[in-house]
Amino acid sequence: MEKFTSLTAVAAPLPLVNIDTDMIIPKQFLKTVKRTGLREGLFFELxxxxxxxxxxxxxxxxxxxxAKILIAGDNFGCGSSREHAPWALLDQGLRCVIAPSFADIFYNNCFKNGILPIALPQETVDALMEEAERGANATITVDLETQEITGADGQTISFDVDPHRKHCLLNGLDDIGQSLQKVANIDSYEEQRKASCPWV
Incomplete structure (x- = not known):
């Protein structure tokens, strides 16, 4: 998984609420298990x-x-559970989604795939949405290390993120990457089991 440290990019406004996973990537594009080529289905009906x-x-x-940042409406990523939704966003080049709230499963899937979802108060999202509507001049910076967003006008906004998820994004660790960090412990355990329970 690609690391997420600091991102300076154009932010795109999508002022719609309740954007569900079927709007993000419709069902007809779910026939693949590859993470590439999904951008053609991203927001297909929109x-x-x-x-x-x-x-x-x-x-x-x-x-x-x-654009690498998406400013969206409330309850982003609701609906059915499909990991193709963050895959499609990534294939488009989007690395950060800012919204007032997210559906839990989508929110968790973002972190597992290298996307930073940031939940902020509605009025703060509204202000960022206005900035994003400026087009190519809507460049903002998202710094995960300091947990700050710097808007196009220089205003700084703080955001919260779970410490463990922050660590994983900063170091590019998905679930498999986290397991591989414990390879020595796993190998040691397996050797002990072989010695103590050779019949297993």
Whole structure:
């Protein structure tokens, strides 16, 4: 998993509430277990009409094509559990989502895949949303080490994050990476079990 330390990037505004995982990545794109190629399905119904023609969606606008931060509405990532949702966001290049609240499973899946979800009060998100609407001038910095967001106007906003999840993001550790840190202990335990219980 790629480390997350500090990110300075364009922020894209998506002022919609209750964006569920089916809106993030519709069911027809869930046939793969690969983490790549999913950006074509990201927000598919918001990006295309019933004939497959592109709509005027924020991430397709020139000012936001390189956006790495998404400012969204309340209850982001609700709905069914699907790890493809953070995979699709990552495939688009998005590394941070800021919203007033997140669905629990989506929130947890973000940390496991190298995305930093930040929950902030509604009024703070509204202010960042206004900044994001400036287009390519909406560059903000998210510093995980200091747990601070610096807006385009220089204003600094603090955010909370679980210490263990912060450690894992800073060091690029997903669940497998955390297990691999204990390889010596695992090997030692297995040798002890073989010696004490050779019949197992």
């Amino acid at each position: 990006r295309t009409d019933e004939n497959g023609n592109p709509k005027d969606f924020v991430l397709d606008k020139p000012a936001y094509k390189e």
